[in-house]
Amino acid sequence: MTDTKTERGLSALGEPNVDLDCSGLLCPLPVYKAALALNQLNTGDLLRLVTTDPGALRDVPAMARQRGDTLLSVEEAEGRQVFHLKKGWLS
């Protein structure tokens, strides 16, 4: 269930530059693959990341904080997490 504010917020994120599906992968692979993808992007680009590792709910925000990327949204439903990340300063 999403409210109008949430829908407006998500659509405001824009289309991701890269869509990465890490379903079925365990730590450290979602973070590792997300980092590889983010390393290829320019500052301000968007990555959409899908994970199923329950640890990712803590790991992806931690990764973003450490790398200087911005976590724009987190969506969780039925054991699946969707993250939108904005690439920061790390090159």
Next chain:
Amino acid sequence: MTQVLEEINVVDPPPRKKRIALVASKGTLDQAYPPLILASTAVSLGWEAGIYFTFYGLDILHKDRFEKLKVASLANPSGPIQLPNILGAMPGATAAATKVMKKWMVDARMPSIPEFLEMTRDLGVEFFACSTTMGVMNVKESDLIDGADVAGAAAFLDYASEADISMFV
């Protein structure tokens, strides 16, 4: 449930990269994974990471041995096969425990140890090979994978002295 986070400005880079310094001292399959998982994560976070491979841990860098790391069936109460020690000592028990763990890893889509080494090396993890271990166990530099730097304790401590986190595995 969707949570849209308030957008914040992109933060400035820190004045220097964080660093983790790890010691890998164990040569069993189960103990080879943790330092490689931590190092691959650290470099994914944009940190520097270095691993000092010493004593049996040097087998992880050994070209002829790193695909043959084993899980002990004896005196390993948490191992992949649960055997009384008297049976764990039987021929083939260690091979069986190793086979089970390798299958777990494949089923969970986890990289093998050689794959992990390649992943971490490609992202700039430094591999220090303990020169004393090489002398004691008669390991030559040519026995080790590419990218392993032969070094003693002083060189590693010099590296670790600039680290934010140090761990002994």
